[in-house]
Amino acid sequence: MSKGYDFIIIGGGTAGSVLAGRLTEDASVNVLLLEAGGSDRHPYYHLPAGFAKMTKGIGSWGWETVPQRNMQNKVFRYTQAKVIGGGSSINAQVYTRGNAQDYDDWRQMGCDGWSYEDVLPYFRKAEDNETYDNRYHGKGGPVGVSEPRAPLPVCEAYFEAARAVGIPRNRDINGETQEGACFYQLTQKDGRRSSAAMAYVTPNRHRANLTVRLAAQVRRIVVDKGHATGVEMMDGTRIAAGREVLLCSGAVGSPRLLQLSGIGPADHLSDLGIDVVFDQPQIGENLQDHLDLYCIAELRGPYSYDRYAKPHWAAIAGLRYLLGRRGPVASSLFETGGFWYVNPDARSPDIQMHLGLGTGIEHGVAAMPQGGVTLNSCYLRPRSRGTVRLQSADPAKAPLIDPNYLQDPMDREMSIRGLKLTQEILSQEALSKYILAERLPGPDVQTEQDYFDFICQHSKTSHHCAGTCRMGGDPGAVVDTRLRFNGIAGLRIVDNSIMPSVVSSNTNAAALMIGEKAADMIKADHGMGTGVGQGLSPTTRGAA
Template sequence: MTEYDHIVVGGGSAGCVLAARLSEEPDVSVLLLEAGPRDRNPLYHMPAGFAKMTKGLGSWGWQTVPQRHLGGRRLNYTQAKVIGGGSSINAQIYTRGHAGDYDAWAAAGCEGWSYREVLPYFRRSEGNERFSNAYHSGTGPLGVSMPRGALPICDAFLRAAQDWGMPYNPDFNGVRQAGCGFYQLTQRDARRSSAARAFLVPAEGRANLTVRTGVAVRRVMVEGRRAVGVETADGPVRAGRGVVLAAGAIGSPWLLMRSGIGPADHLRQRGVAVVHDLPGVGENLQDHLDLCTIAECTGAHTYDGMDRWDRAARAGLQYLLTRTGPVTASLFETGGFWYAEDGAPSPDIQFHLGQGSGIEKGIEALSGHGVTLNSAYLRPRSRGTVRLDADPDAPPLIDPNYWADPHDRAMSLRGLEMAREIMAQPALAPFVRREVLPGAGASEREVMEYAVCAAKTDHHPAGTCRMGVDDAAVVDPALRVRGIEGLRVCDASVMPRVPSSNTNAPTLAVGEKGADLIRGLEPLPAAVVPPN
């Protein structure tokens, strides 16, 4: 039977970081297993390829269970199925959240995870083309750049947001988070900088690193109270030092439960032999729910219509020859962070301006080009679950339980109201003809009905293998699974609370810090900057 020192399960954002960092020790063998394929399709590397990613290409095609507070809808729930994971199919937005997010983790008992302690791991990853200071580094492997494909409507949006009352912020990841501005993007030289491209490709020449794609892991093998390897469709593989799950906030708890590690009663109901009763596995699912206002533009001020062959072909040729034009756009390049709840200590609403994001296609009332302003409540109180189906090998039962807490609904609707007010500002009048949805003059009831029908995930699941020191925690602050030796989880599932931002950058930081914990290295020196 083949044996490696470390087996990393899941080649997503955290998994690629782990494989690269662990294999820096030449006398340690590392195996990375990814169920999805290589990222050979050119769309993975073109920034605008994001528009094709949330369905089909690079996705498992999963859905939620019916959502009780959204009229029983099943929402499409994109989870990446490709090397690089979410970093290979997302909108490339690089935001870290608020300092208070991480300080709250530490205050809850997660020693070593405060903002000052995590910031050095953000900086270690980052190769920022513009910023190099106490908050940023220009030398890391991950390309981080300013948008190249922003259209004039983006500047008009920023003026409108400022007129509405949101100040301009040149760096959401710096001194402060609040305000409107351009997002930094995980791109380098107008190409997507995924975790696979940034971390894994430079490391794959190492003799001690093996990367296998298209390999699904069936279960973690446990002998006594120790994880000793994994079982795949091709047979078992042993791990001399340990197994690290990095399959994401859905995949990691799903695999733990299929391995007999999780809530004992649930496992027995599904016919899975209980290896270790760990009730917190699959609990605490959190996600950001997205609402948007949709407007019709006065002209070709968005990237709508890129699905037409002739237009797409011209744009593709321009990109290949000059690295300019529509293909360089991530489609969500401006936005902001602001406050919905009175007295909120930090921003609790995030905005994304969609330059022809695709959500407006198929709307009969929209006769021309469309633009969206998306809003998401960042600190949901609702908690959901990941559970096994009656057939444990079938796709997992994903229940974000959106709006179970009425506070989340109230704040989400307030965010939508704010978005509508911004889109109605005079600065956008040369670009925006009218609000199409929810529709100018819509009643409170009609806005609510629209929200129930149109809400969608922001693709930010977290928390299902929660880190902590209490009995309900799944992993300790060193990311070790409680009660099982030689087994860790290192991805967004360990986050006690979802960060107040997009989650790719925080997941990369978890991978960076997790690699040092596994290697037994001293933590990087804490930052000495004031919190944002």
């Protein structure tokens, strides 16, 4: 093998970036961060509105799902980041953690040490919150968390419309109570995206014990006598890991690489001609995601950011941003929304909404020629479970991604209820000054079958995939509660794939927390200290 390292991190996404920054706080260990994607030098990665470009273009691997058998064989574009920082470099920067009960449910499922009270300190540790410093929020952490800098008057009208249907305003949905309509806080600092790469990696590239390699695709994890000893790159080069291999490639990438390494369901691997290193049937199982539906309304005038798609208005928007970090370029475009109920018996909010200040923002979503707004909804606790499998032993081939959307009838019913709730909100008097007419679903969609047919055409992923390398206290779990792989020493998984159930919100903040908590566990397991109270150096805190 070539030069070895104490820790090899596979995947420079959100959690992998956190590990790189935190583990190298100890100068006595050497860390190699391998990222299959490229650099984040392109300016769109740092402009808040740039996510609309990057998710459709160079920021994504361009993968798709298999035809969804419970949605009339619809194929979904399934965005997976192809850049250092992972999803945090291309997402809409919405900072939501889920509901406290989500983590208490994990504990009740056997994940000791992962209750809400257990994970809250790690959410706080990651934050440099410009607004709050209290029981729920922290200042001085690496990740900038800030208020929207570019809301529009239609946002306030949305709050009034939500109130008219019984949804109160909530100033902090990451605080004591999740329910209510809100401005989301955003992973931004000084009007720029605060990705995990910019918060944890870039400020620390000078550290002699941190090596970062981009466009570095791992062929397989090397396992010798039940111990992960390193990685093999695509060119056949092997790199040794003296302490641990840390797999951080996400809910799709992590099970994919494990299976390419001969670690996974034995029957599936054998069928593809892959030598079985370790039979673990749960790898790639338990895939969960939030199905995103949307209601689109045409506006009476230029009340959204749609007009800035035209070249001369785009130039004006760029100038406004350069002069004051304001305007549409400073907007994530989805910074307004909230949490509410469509099932009156739900234990906590079961629907999340995002108000898009335009149309056609994401791939496959219709655009209004005269401008409009989009109100998305997603059912937060799907019962359907899917899989990630290989289509071939060839690592150049895309994986078979099957979220299995709407397999459970409850998911279908609750999703349609959420769509109807967005229609009800947009129809309120408070928004009549702005909205000319609802265009999608529109008046022709009336029956339950109409709604189902509509969502089989007009829906997308919420980009919240999780669960494919499930954590648990039971022998069948892929990783234990310290995220160590059950059955192979020296291998740990640190990303959203370890979630036993997907959290009730966007998932990037949870990935930050998982990375922070894992870093402390790794330090403790190797006698490096817990890292509590250390943080990054004052000169690099909150770097963006």
